[in-house]
Amino acid sequence: MRNRPLLTRIFPPTAAHPSLPNPSPASGDLRDPVPVIALHGTLDSPGAWAPLADGLRARGRRVYVPAYGDRGTAALVDSVAEVEAYINGVCTETNSDTVDIVAHSQGGLLAFLLFTRLANHECERFSFRRVISVSGSVGGVNLTEISRILGWWNGAPARWLMGQALADQIAVAAGQYELPAANTAPHLRRRKAATPDWINVISHHDNLVIPWSDTAQSFLPDSRAVLLETELEGRSVAHWKQQTDPEVIELITRLLA
Template sequence: MLPWKRALRPLTALLLAAAVAVVPAATASADAPSSGWNDYTCRPSTAHPRPIVLVHGTFGNSVDNWLALAPYLVHRGYCVYSLDYGQLSGVPLFHGLGPIDESAGQLKVFVDKVLAATGAAETDIVGHSQGGMMPRYYLKFLGGAAKVNALVGLAPDNHGTTLNGLANLLPYFPGASDLLSSATPGLADQVAGSAFLTKLNAGGDTVPGVHYTVVATKYDEVVTPYRSQFLTGPDVRNVLLQDLCAVDLSEHVTIGVLDRIAYHEVANALDPAHATPTNCASVFQ
C-alpha cells in the first residue's frame, strides 16, 4: 500500500468513529416520524416554545445519531426535528461528507421548514461533532442568528482537529490533501487550519444574539486537542464533562449518542431558567 494511502486510512477511520452511532443503520428519513420526533404536527408549548433541530456528525444521519437524545428531549415536552445533510452521490446513510458551507445551506432550508411548520419564531440547535460546528457557518454567514436562540455543541470541532497529529502528516504525502478534498470535502474542511475553518473563525467565534454551549470530554480521541472545541465569546458556556462527573469516561462517540450526563447539560442549555445541577446522578434523570 502506498504511504499516503496508509496515512488516509486512519484519518478516515477516526472521522468515521466520530459520528456513527453504535446501532444498525436506519432507513427512515428526516421527513418521517421517528419514535416521536420529526412530527410536523407537533406544536411547541408555552413551557418549550422553540422547536429543537438536531444536527448529526460526520458519517452520521438524521436517525442513528439521535436514537437516545431525541426521545430524551421529546419526553421533556419539546418538538424535535433532525435532518440529513452533506450527502454524497452513491453514499447512502453516511452523510456529512459534502462541503460544509453547502451543508450549512441545507441547514438553513431545514430550519425554515421547521419554523414554518411549527409557527415558532426561533429554534434551538443541538449538534454532535461536525453538527455542533457547521451551524456556526449558518449563524455567521447565512442569516441564521435571527432564527436561532441557542446552539449546543456536543464534542464540536469548532477549531478543527489534528486527529492526535495524524492530520499534520498530510503535507508529507504529495496529493493526499487534494485527494481528501476532492473525494470527501467535508472531511478536509475539518482539518485544523483549513480554509473553511480560517474563514469561519475569523473575527471571532460567536455572533451576537445567540447563546452558545459546548460540552466536551477529555477522553475525546477524534477532536484533538479537546480544548480546541471550546469557544470564546460574550455568551458562551464551555463545559468539560469530567468537571461535572469525574468518573464519566465518555469519548467522542458516546458523548453524543449515549451520555445522559451530557444530555442533562443539553437540557439545562435549552431551558436555563429551570436548570438543575449536573452530576453523576444525572444519568438517572
C-alpha cells in the same frame, strides 16, 4: 458507489429512529414553542440522535433531525446551505423565527458557520436562542500525524476516506480554510442573530476535535464551556458514543431547559 468516500461504504448509517411524534400545540402537550434542531457529525446520520429526540419530545419539545451532506461527508459550504434551508422549512412549519441547536462534532462547526452567515444577512430569517455544541469541531479536527497526512495534496486522502468534510475540517485546524473575518465580529454583536446562549460541552479525553477557536471567541465572547468529566463525576465518554450515552443525554436536556 465507487465515488463515495470509503468509510461510507464500509460503515452503515445508524438505523435507529425516534419513536415518539413531535408534540402538538393543539393537543396541549407542547411546553416550549421553540423547535430543537439536532445536527449529527461526520460519517453519521439522524438516527444517532434518536434517544435525545425521544426524551425531549416526551418533555414537550419539538425536535427535528436533518440528514445532511451525504452523512456529513460533503463540503462544509454545501452542508451549511442545506442545513439553513432545512431550518427555514422547520420555522415555516412551526411558525417560529427562533430555534435551539444541539450539535455533535462537525455539527458544531456547521452551527457556528451558519450563525455567522445569518448575522451578516440584512434581514434575519431566523436566529439561534441557544446552541449546545457537544465535542464540536468548531476549530477543526486535531492535527495529529495521521490527520496531517490526510491533509496532503489539498486533502485528497481525506476526501477518499471520509469526503470533503474531513478535508475542510483539517483545513480549518491548519488555518487554511476561509472563515468569517474576526474583525467583523464587534458590529454583529448588536444583532439578534449574534447573541445566542452558546455552550460548548467539551471533554479532556476527546482528542479528535478542536472544540473552540480564537475566531469563534471573537464572535461569541460570552460563550461558556461545560466539562463532561466534571458533570459525569469523572467518567469520560468516547467521541462516537456521546450522542447516545444516557448521562450525556441527561446533561444536554438540562442545558436546554
